[in-house]
Amino acid sequence: MRTFLLCALAAPLAAESLILAPADQTAVPAEVRLIARHLGKPEFLVDGKPLAAESPLAGVLHLTVTLAPGPHEIALDGGPRIRVHSGPGAPAAWQPFRAHPPGGAPCTACHAVRNGEWSFARASLVGVCFACHDRAAFPKAHTHEPGIVPDCQMCHSPHGSVKARHLKLEREAACKLCHN
Numbered sequence: 001m002r003t004f005l006l007c008a009l010a011a012p013l014a015a016e017s018l019i020l021a022p023a024d025q026t027a028v029p030a031e032v033r034l035i036a037r038h039l040g041k042p043e044f045l046v047d048g049k050p051l052a053a054e055s056p057l058a059g060v061l062h063l064t065v066t067l068a069p070g071p072h073e074i075a076l077d078g079g080p081r082i083r084v085h086s087g088p089g090a091p092a093a094w095q096p097f098r099a100h101p102p103g104g105a106p107c108t109a110c111h112a113v114r115n116g117e118w119s120f121a122r123a124s125l126v127g128v129c130f131a132c133h134d135r136a137a138f139p140k141a142h143t144h145e146p147g148i149v150p151d152c153q154m155c156h157s158p159h160g161s162v163k164a165r166h167l168k169l170e171r172e173a174a175c176k177l178c179h180n
């Protein structure tokens with residue numbers, strides 16, 4: 001796993017365009033932060049209207065937008081598109097998207113541009129995440145010390161999700177990633 005993490009830290013951005021936050025078909029607050037990786041134009045298409053994004057590195061985009069109540073489409077030029085609903089009246093199946101960290105910490109809370117690549121602010125996520133989270137509480141929820149399960153993104157969505165604890169998979173499945 002350690003090897004995997006080091007590869008992930010050094011890996012160049014994958015070519016495929018992806019909207020990382022918010023998630024598709026979710027209910028969002030009026031003010032929402034859009035996060036994407038996209039090598040095309042550094043802009044988001046909000047309801048078809050191009051809005052210039054901030055881009056700390058080519059291929060990395062973010063923008064905070066205020067959405068009027070109602071349905072909206074967010075897209076990348078020639079790339080994926082998602083639908084979200086701001087304010088009351090979202091389709092019943094659409095769950096609320098909760099951004100992480102709530103309130104929107106700067107990208108630099110976790111990331112840094114290093115050697116021209118989008119990487120992490122510190123050598124490991126253990127250092128990154130425990131700048132805000134209680135390290136002492138960790139073993140209770142995880143059975144392990146952070147050093148045994150250092151790749152937090154194996155199980156958690158770092159930019160937010162609709163799930164409790166921002167979990168990508170159920171606890172049992174998460175443990176089975178390493179234990180049969």
Ligand code: HEC
Pocket residue numbers: 008013014020033035036037059060061062100101105106107108109110111118125153158159
């Ligand atoms: C709480 C820490 C944290 C914050 C804050 C954060 N990120 Fe991330 N980001 C991560 C982690 C962890 C990953 C690795 C995810 C993975 O590999 O699944 C990641 C991955 C990424 C990627 C690469 C995704 C990919 O699949 O190639 C991009 C692009 C990105 N973040 C952009 C941003 C931008 C832009 C911001 C600020 C708006 C931001 N992040 C804020 C933790 C964070």
Ligand code: HEC
Pocket residue numbers: 125126129130133137141142146149150151152153154155156165167170171174175177
């Ligand atoms: C193997 C999967 C897995 C990995 C890897 C993992 N977590 Fe978790 N994490 C969980 C599960 C499952 C829960 C929910 C535990 C519960 O609800 O009892 C959780 C809960 C949490 C919570 C909520 C706190 C709490 O006490 O419930 C935080 C914060 C957290 N993890 C941070 C991290 C950080 C930081 C890392 C990386 C250093 C990490 N996690 C790595 C599975 C994982």
Ligand code: HEC
Pocket residue numbers: 100101102105109110125128129130131132133152153156158164165166
């Ligand atoms: C800038 C501060 C900050 C950083 C850095 C940060 N978090 Fe958080 N995180 C928060 C806050 C604030 C909350 C919401 C309050 C809480 O539940 O602790 C939260 C919530 C969470 C939760 C959900 C807890 C729950 O009980 O539902 C998980 C899981 C989590 N963070 C994991 C991570 C992981 C993994 C990283 C590193 C990639 C990370 N966090 C980095 C501030 C941060």
Ligand code: HEC
Pocket residue numbers: 001141142143144148149150171174175176177178179
């Ligand atoms: C990233 C891989 C990884 C994940 C994910 C993981 N473990 Fe482990 N686990 C290990 C390793 C490595 C050991 C042996 C080292 C040790 O005992 O700390 C271990 C040992 C254990 C042991 C002691 C087993 C024994 O025979 O002594 C228990 C219990 C355990 N893990 C439970 C869990 C639970 C519960 C989860 C999910 C919350 C989990 N593990 C997730 C890697 C992992």
